[in-house]
Amino acid sequence: MTVPPTPTRGPVGLTGRPARLFSVHVARNTRLTPHMIRVTLRGESLTAFVGDGPDQRIKLLLPRHPSQSLDALHSLTPRQMRELPDAERPVMRTYTIRSHDPSAGEVEIDFALHTPVGPATRWAIDAVPGQPAAFFGSVAAYDPPADTGWQLVVGDDTALPAVAAILESPSAPATTHAYVSVTDASAVLPLTTRVGTTVTWLPRDGGSGSGDDDHGASLVSAVRRASLPTGPGYVWLAAEQSVARDIRAHLVHERGMDRERVYFSGYWSRGRAEGE
Structure with a gap:
């Protein structure tokens, strides 16, 4: 990732407090x-x-x-x-x-x-x-409420380590839908998942092998098309800053999800390096 995440709560040691x-x-x-x-x-x-x-x-x-x-x-x-x-x-x-x-x-x-x-x-x-x-x-920010019956996990390449760890977590809800945007099919990783988990990989070259050319549009489109379960849900979302912001806006304002159940983070920002 290339810029600090924009999380809902700040990492220990990143705010000037002593940290090990x-x-x-x-x-x-x-x-x-x-x-x-x-x-x-x-x-x-x-x-x-x-x-x-x-x-x-x-x-x-x-x-x-x-x-x-x-x-x-x-x-x-x-x-x-x-x-x-x-x-x-x-x-x-x-x-x-x-x-x-x-x-x-x-x-x-x-x-x-x-x-x-x-x-x-x-x-x-x-x-x-x-x-x-x-x-x-x-x-860490992943914290689904106790009554969560399903979760939506969304991320791009930079969030893939966190996505993979979340899908392996024993505290994950019974039903999980994950959408992961990657450069191309060669970037797909084998993941350990639980029963009730579906993972949709979204190569940004559209399968053409011609390179990384959609800048997150496929991720936004996939979430917009997704059929989500009913009942209390939870969303963990991390991607390029503008992509994460657009997906969160869709979930909260168009899908009517409680904003407190949607964690989102801009893991990086196009055209900027961390610290700029």
């Missing part, structure tokens, strides 16, 4: 698809890391240059880090933890590959075992 900094290093680098890389991070402190939910976000810190040490950052908040001179400020990007293995002291982060290639994506592509990193966090 976890020092980690690269354990593995795995290419999942031509459009997604998984980097496994390991650190002794991760045995004590406690996640907040399936869509837990962190602020990932990466060295700006090979000789930069992240150790001196432990006494700083993210806000103070952003105020450092360019040469001293680490690369800071928001990502979702795909999975956490406390016994191994590991977390996995999936990076959606895109162009132009930003510094975090380039780091993920080139990452080798032993490379240092760190992160603040985490915070």
